Amino acid sequence: VGNRTLDVAREAMTGNDKDVDARKAALVGPALRLAEVKDKFVPEGQTDAFVVPPTSTVLGVSRGRDWPRYILSTAQEDGVQSLYVLVQPDAKTPFKLQTTGSMQAGASVPALPGLADGVESVAVDAGAGLVASPQKVLDAYSAALAYPTKSRTSSVVNLEDAFAKGILASSADAADALGKLGTFKRTHADFADDTLAFKLADGGVLVFAQFGRRDLLEPTAKAKELVLSSTLAKLAGRSKVTDHVQLD
Secondary structure (H helix, E strand, C coil), X not given: CHHHHHHHHHXXXXXXXXXXXXXXXXXXXXXXXXXXXXXHHCCCCCCCCCCCCCCCEEEEEECCCCCCEEEEEEEEECXXXXXXXXXXXXXXXXXXXXXXXXXXXXXXXXXXXCCCCCECECCCCCCCCCCCCHHHHHHHHHHHCCECCCCCCCCCCCCCCHHHHHHHHHHHHHHHHHHHHEEEEEEEEECHHHCEEEECCCCCEEEECCEEEEXXXXXXXXXXXXXXXXXXXXXXXXXXXXXXXXXX
């Protein structure tokens, strides 16, 4: 079931980009959102990072007989390990690809319960037995990634991962590039309705969340207009900014 679901998802993503029905039949939530914007956000000549390998290994299946039901799986392609969440909302609907994520170098997934035991889905706002609820951690993480930011000290997150370092570095670079000619602001927010959390064998949780990023550029009084790079112009739909531009 897992491999068949990923096969259908792969066909939907590599087929006609205008085949909306095929995408919605194979993808949902974060995966569908990624597929719908991949052409806009992947520069010409760059390999699309949103690729589903041909075979996968099941890590866990949801516990119980309630709906929705989930399959957690993993696969490796070109040395990159990815995680997938497949979801079946009800008995009449086939499984769909809900979440896909490439793992950072050196990252690992703590042990999940055995396949026969099943994996328990937990509420993202529940913090019993945890240092903090998954939602609190996500809120703290998004706040820490903001630019400009007040304080990045937090008891529930650290910013030593490659993704966070990259975001903070690019924010500083963007602000430096504008100098006194413009201001730069960056915020993040998770798509809360699509966030999933599963209990691990040690009592912790494995959380899948997708963030949206919003960049705001605005010229100062010292600049009549800002000329955007070709990549930013493609995202913004215009090459010059005289008031402000918001990039989501």
